[in-house]
């Protein structure tokens with residue numbers, strides 16, 4: 001997968017993308033990322049990329065032209081136009097499902113806004129999709145872009161040791177993960193659940209499914225309403241939910 005990021009702060013993105021699991025995936029060639037400084041594409045002699053919004057007294061808005069010129073330069077000569085995403089609090093909220101879909105694309109181009117955002121006309125001209133990372137406003141699109149890249153790259157083949165690593169995790173199947181434990185067996189008088197020490201795979205799988213359901217019920221009950229559940233799952237849920245619908 002090839003990822004291009006158009007930003008006013010390329011170093012901010014590069015630094016993060018060089019570290020840990022994502023950095024290793026990059027070094028292994030699982031994905032390629034290029035961070036482009038939008039300021040390099042302005043024709044203004046003072047390297048300005050923003051101006052005041054029409055009929056507003058507050059803030060600055062990123063201008064169309066440097067962004068458009070950056071996009072044109074980065075995509076020039078390519079056989080396929082990348083899928084263009086503008087990180088924006090006005091976009092659809094990012095989900096695990098959307099991350100999985102994006103992981104199947106061969107190239108994406110991510111536009112990061114700053115200040116008051118971006119002139120609407122360049123969004124109309126080049127953007128395929130606006131994505132938000134939540135209903136709150138940040139100062140820039142760099143953190144949202146990194147959130148998106150991290151969540152997409154970890155689903156590319158070879159980033160994690162195997163697909164179980166993310167398929168078992170929260171949100172992949174619509175439920176949260178079960179609780180997990182590591183050594184020591186007893187900590188602050190709290191014991192690791194006996195079943196996990198038993199080595200009995202079928203019982204462990206049953207316990208995990210039950211815990212997954214209960215964890216979701218307790219922490220994010222609204223996810224249960226839309227999850228795909230088997231009759232056995234419903235039986236487990238009914239056992240733990242009071243007649244008025246509250247969990248014990």
Ligand code: SAM
Nearest residue numbers: 087088089113116117132133137138140141144
């Ligand atoms: N004036 C814009 C509005 O009210 O919709 C907000 C602009 S915000 C201060 C500056 C930039 O940060 C945006 O252009 C966007 O790229 C990024 N941004 C802020 N919050 C975001 C979020 N929740 N998700 C994705 N991007 C966000």
